[in-house]
Amino acid sequence: MNYRVRKKLGVCLLIIFSFFAHGYWISCSTSVKTTIESVGKIKRADHEVVFNEFEKGSSHKRIVLDDNAKKSGIINKAISLIVNSLRKTDEVTLFEKNIEPLKEFLIGVDIVGFVSDLKSLTYFYYVQYSIAPIVLANDTERDLVVGCFHDYSKAENIAQRERLLLVKNFGNGLFLFRSF
Amino acid sequence: MIFLLLLSFIIPFFIGFFIINGFWFRQESILSGFALKFILSIGTGVGVSSLVFFMSLFLFTPSRNMVIVFDFVLLLLSLVFYVFSIKLRRRMPCSEIQIDTVYSNTTIMKLVSLLLCLVIGLFMVAFSLRSIIKDPHGYIDAVGFFNLMARVLFRGGEDWVNFYTLIKWNGLGLSKLEYMDMVFPQLLHHSYPLLLPGFIARTWYYISEDTTTVPIIITLMFTFLTIGLLYTSLSILRGKSQGLLATLLIVGSPIYFQCGINQVADVPISFYYLSTIILFALNDRIFEKNKSLIVLAGFTAGLSAWTKNEGLMFVLMIFVASAIVYIPVKGLKFYIKKLLPFTIGLLPVILVIIYFKIYLVETSYVFAHGSGSIIDKLIDPSRFLNVCQVFLKNLFIYNTGAIFVLFVYYILLGSNVVIKQNVVISTFLIVFILYITGLFTTYLISPLDPGSMITASLKRLVTHLWPSVIFIFFLIVNSPEESDSTSEQERLVCC
Numbered sequence: 001m002n003y004r005v006r007k008k009l010g011v012c013l014l015i016i017f018s019f020f021a022h023g024y025w026i027s028c029s030t031s032v033k034t035t036i037e038s039v040g041k042i043k044r045a046d047h048e049v050v051f052n053e054f055e056k057g058s059s060h061k062r063i064v065l066d067d068n069a070k071k072s073g074i075i076n077k078a079i080s081l082i083v084n085s086l087r088k089t090d091e092v093t094l095f096e097k098n099i100e101p102l103k104e105f106l107i108g109v110d111i112v113g114f115v116s117d118l119k120s121l122t123y124f125y126y127v128q129y130s131i132a133p134i135v136l137a138n139d140t141e142r143d144l145v146v147g148c149f150h151d152y153s154k155a156e157n158i159a160q161r162e163r164l165l166l167v168k169n170f171g172n173g174l175f176l177f178r179s180f
Numbered sequence: 181m182i183f184l185l186l187l188s189f190i191i192p193f194f195i196g197f198f199i200i201n202g203f204w205f206r207q208e209s210i211l212s213g214f215a216l217k218f219i220l221s222i223g224t225g226v227g228v229s230s231l232v233f234f235m236s237l238f239l240f241t242p243s244r245n246m247v248i249v250f251d252f253v254l255l256l257l258s259l260v261f262y263v264f265s266i267k268l269r270r271r272m273p274c275s276e277i278q279i280d281t282v283y284s285n286t287t288i289m290k291l292v293s294l295l296l297c298l299v300i301g302l303f304m305v306a307f308s309l310r311s312i313i314k315d316p317h318g319y320i321d322a323v324g325f326f327n328l329m330a331r332v333l334f335r336g337g338e339d340w341v342n343f344y345t346l347i348k349w350n351g352l353g354l355s356k357l358e359y360m361d362m363v364f365p366q367l368l369h370h371s372y373p374l375l376l377p378g379f380i381a382r383t384w385y386y387i388s389e390d391t392t393t394v395p396i397i398i399t400l401m402f403t404f405l406t407i408g409l410l411y412t413s414l415s416i417l418r419g420k421s422q423g424l425l426a427t428l429l430i431v432g433s434p435i436y437f438q439c440g441i442n443q444v445a446d447v448p449i450s451f452y453y454l455s456t457i458i459l460f461a462l463n464d465r466i467f468e469k470n471k472s473l474i475v476l477a478g479f480t481a482g483l484s485a486w487t488k489n490e491g492l493m494f495v496l497m498i499f500v501a502s503a504i505v506y507i508p509v510k511g512l513k514f515y516i517k518k519l520l521p522f523t524i525g526l527l528p529v530i531l532v533i534i535y536f537k538i539y540l541v542e543t544s545y546v547f548a549h550g551s552g553s554i555i556d557k558l559i560d561p562s563r564f565l566n567v568c569q570v571f572l573k574n575l576f577i578y579n580t581g582a583i584f585v586l587f588v589y590y591i592l593l594g595s596n597v598v599i600k601q602n603v604v605i606s607t608f609l610i611v612f613i614l615y616i617t618g619l620f621t622t623y624l625i626s627p628l629d630p631g632s633m634i635t636a637s638l639k640r641l642v643t644h645l646w647p648s649v650i651f652i653f654f655l656i657v658n659s660p661e662e663s664d665s666t667s668e669q670e671r672l673v674c675c
Contacts, residue, residue, distance in 0.1 A: 007660045010592040011288050013585060014425055015295065018432025021580040025434035092317040111346055121365050125324040128366065129317070132328055133336035135346045139363050 092126060098172045099130045102146065105168065105176055111135040113145035115162055115177070117155075123148040140164060140179060147175035181387050188386035189397075191251045192379075196225025198258035199479075202265040203472040206272050216412040216458075219405050223451050224476075226398075227483035228254065230378035231532055241338040247385040272470075289660070292424050299431050300407070307400060310441050316392035318399075318443025325369035326376050326444055327395055333374070333381035334390050344370075344540045371544045373533060375487040376445045395443045403440030406451045406647050407431065413458040414651065417465060419659050426654040430647055433579050439643050445487045446640045452484035453494060454647045457608050461655065464604045471521035478525025486529050489544060490644060493618045494611070495526065501610035505603060546626055554625045567630045571620050574638045579646070586653055593658045608652055612645060 106112060114136050116123050121138075127146055128136040136146070140162040147164075149155045152173050159166060164177035200221045201210065229251065236242070236250050317323050332343045347364045364370075376398070383394045407430055415423035430436060439446040459477035466473075481498060484491035499519065506515040547554070557563055576583060599605050619641055623630040 006592045008288060010589045011292065011425065011660065013589060013592070014428050014432070015292065017580075017582070017585045018299070018428055021432050021582070022434050024580050025438075090314060090316060092323060110342060122320065124365060125320060125328075129323045129328050129331070132331040133340060133343050135343055135364075135366075137363050138365055 092129070095126045096130050098170065098174055099127065101170050102168075102174060102176055103131060106131060106134055106144065109134055109144060111137055111142055113137050113140045113142035113179070114148070115140050115145055115158060115164070116148045116150075117158060118148075118150050123150075140177075143179060145177040145179060147177055149173040149175070181389070184386045185383070185394075187248075188383045191255055192225030192229040193222050194225070195228055195251075195255050195258045196221035196223065198255075198262035199224055199228065200476065202258070202262040203476045205466050205470060205473065206269045213412075213416055215408070216416060219409045219412060220455055220458075220476075220480075222401070222405055223409075223455055224480065224483070226379050226448075227375060227452070227480075227486065227529075228258075229382060230375045231483075231486060231529060233382040234374055234378045234536075235532065237333070237340065242333075242340075242385060244385050244388055247382055286660070289421055289424060292428055296424060296427055296431060300404070303431065303437060304400075304404065307403065307437060307441060308396075312396060315441060315443075316396065318395060319441075321369075322395070322443035324366070325372055327380070327392075328366075329372075329374060329377035330380035330384065330395070331390055333377055334384045341540070348540075348542055367542060368545055371489060371537065371541045372445075373486045373488065373491075373536060375483065376448060399440050399443045399447065402448045402451050403437065406447060406454060409451065409454055409458065410647050410651055413454075413461070414654050417461055418654060419661065421661060422654045422657075422659045425660075426650050429582070429585075429650050433582065433643075433646060435579050435639050436643055436646060439640055444640070446643050449484050449487040449491055450644050450647050452480050452487060452491065453644060454651060455480040456484065456494075456498075457604075457648050457651060460604045460608070461651075464602075474521040475525035478522035478527075479529065480525075481522070482526045482529025482533075485533055488644075490615075490619075490641065492533070494615060494644075495530075497611045497614040497618065498522070498607070500614060501607045504610055505607050545628075546622055549627045553627070557625050558621075563630075564624065567620070567624050567634070570631050570634045571623060571638065574634050575616070575642065578639055578642050586649075590653075590657050593660070595656050595658055596662060597656045599656065605652060605655055608648070612649060612652075615645060616642075 112131070112134060114124055114127060124136065124138055127148055131146075144167070145162075145164055147155060147159070149158075150173060155173075155175055158164075159175075159177055162177075163180045165180065167176040167178050169175050197217070200217050204217065207213070232250060232254055233247065236246070240246050240250075318327055333340050336343060347366055347370060362368075376395075380395050380398060383398075384390045387394075407427055410430055411423040411427045413423075414426050436447070436450075456477045459473045459480065463471070463473040463477070481491070481495050485495050502519055503515055506518060597605065599609065619638070623634055623638075626633055
């Protein structure tokens with residue numbers, strides 16, 4: 001093959017690959033997937049409304065007009081969905097706001113324990129990040145223990161099992177305990 | 181606040197600028213290769229500031245005034261060094277870099293340039309929006325270590341060291357290493373060095389506030405500086421076309437941008453790896469036989485080790501790869517002579533890292549179960565096969581199979597470089613192979629489940645090398661202009 005052709009092929013390959021790689025990445029992105037799914041849900045819900053109206057015996061012309069109006073409605077809803085998702089405060093910032101009152105109880109403390117109903121360590125890292133430089137230990141053998149519960153109802157049982165006394169319930173699944 | 185924030189970035193830049201220009205070879209004008217020196221200056225300045233901030237924490241109670249005074253002292257010292265080096269080199273002849281390609285402004289290259297400008301602009305906006313709105317605190321690794329440690333250094337004041345000692349001496353340490361049941365899951369990142377947290381905390385001291393804006397600016401800066409570094413260095417060494425195509429490839433790597441947004445140290449470490457290789461390549465191309473660029477390369481390699489533990493492996497691999505290249509051909513004496521400037525540059529950073537590793541942190545969790553367990557894992561054939569399978573699969577699908585694109589591109593454009601004769605290329609190709617082998621071995625001996633670890637982390641670890649791989653690849657492969665000249669020669673031969 002001619003060098004000039006090969007050169008052009010090579011450069012085109014790099015250009016196409018860049019677009020392909022980003023396209024593939026976007027298709028795998030969870031946030032994009034969630035947005036597409038939400039838009040899909042809105043679309044399905046609106047189609048159901050149109051279908052119901054059709055069953056009620058409306059004229060064909062009205063259905064077409066309604067459908068166009070619904071389409072523009074879908075676009076508006078999709079845009080507002082994206083804007084709202086951008087406006088939404090991120091998980092860590094929200095967590096930090098919730099944990100703010102707890103910090104007053106930890107003044108002068110070096111190390112606190114941690115208990116949760118979840119096996120995942122995500123909440124552990126969030127609490128550690130929020131209360132730094134205090135050290136968070138993933139056990140209940142400390143004087144003070146921070147409880148972080150996804151299912152609030154489990155808090156009492158777990159506290160009894162771990163022999164912990166409630167100091168304060170801060171709401172949103174956040175508790176402060178004292179060990180016996 | 182904005183003035184202090186600006187000042188906190190300007191001072192390290194000038195510190196880096198004086199250090200880089202102090203070590204740089206003598207040129208006709210200070211403006212030759214200015215963009216490259218500018219980018220290297222920022223990276224070096226950030227590293228030096230972080231290192232000195234960490235050392236100052238042991239000497240004084242940290243406060244805004246203390247941090248600013250320390251930075252000004254450092255700025256003054258670097259200025260004195262620069263002035264002295266200028267005076268010393270005044271009688272030396274000017275050197276220029278040997279460039280063996282020309283740039284032809286073809287339509288296709290114009291298209292690539294336009295595309296790149298658009299894409300980089302778009303990414304800058306998208307990156308900033310995503311970082312500021314969606315993930316201001318970064319990925320879980322940033323929350324669990326890099327930004328957490330910055331908070332410890334900033335909020336902890338003079339008691340910051342308690343965080344390390346309490347984890348090191350309290351409880352079960354690393355002996356019980358069931359990830360979810362660990363008393364201190366922080367131990368998984370405990371041995372990480374502090375370049376990024378140190379620089380973030382230092383900047384927070386300047387503005388007296390631990391805002392998420394600072395880590396966002398720093399990661400944004402490193403992400404786009406690495407792209408700039410790749411472009412400017414290849415433009416100098418191999419012509420603008422190679423620079424543009426390499427930039428196109430790195431910009432077309434979504435994983436690279438994702439690592440940047442995550443606010444972890446994967447992109448900063450890739451910056452220091454690339455800087456080290458560029459300095460070696462530049463030293464190979466200048467007429468003047470002075471070793472100051474290799475001293476700088478040693479320093480940037482040291483900074484990579486101060487960024488993440490993998491940096492230590494990179495440094496070690498440079499020594500091993502150079503031994504493989506030099507000792508059989510030129511002997512041990514030549515090898516020592518060649519690597520001495522590198523070691524001199526490396527030494528100040530390595531001494532700080534040694535102190536940090538010995539007195540502050542636990543050994544890495546990888547070695548937690550002792551040598552017996554490591555040997556058992558190394559000689560277990562079924563484990564080896566399992567790890568090998570997952571590792572290779574994840575390696576080949578890295579960045580949507582970019583490695584295959586490089587392979588096809590190489591076949592299309594070919595190469596006039598004899599790898600064996602080029603010391604820098606052969607050394608760093610060996611470094612890459614050894615580095616990947618090192619990563620594989622780490623997974624093999626890891627006490628945690630290697631399969632899930634590889635799936636979760638290999639793409640980030642390969643990103644450390646990705647800009648350097650692209651750099652070496654475009655040093656080797658023919659540029660579009662070279663192919664043209666080869667075809668012209670072929671045509672003449674045919675005639």
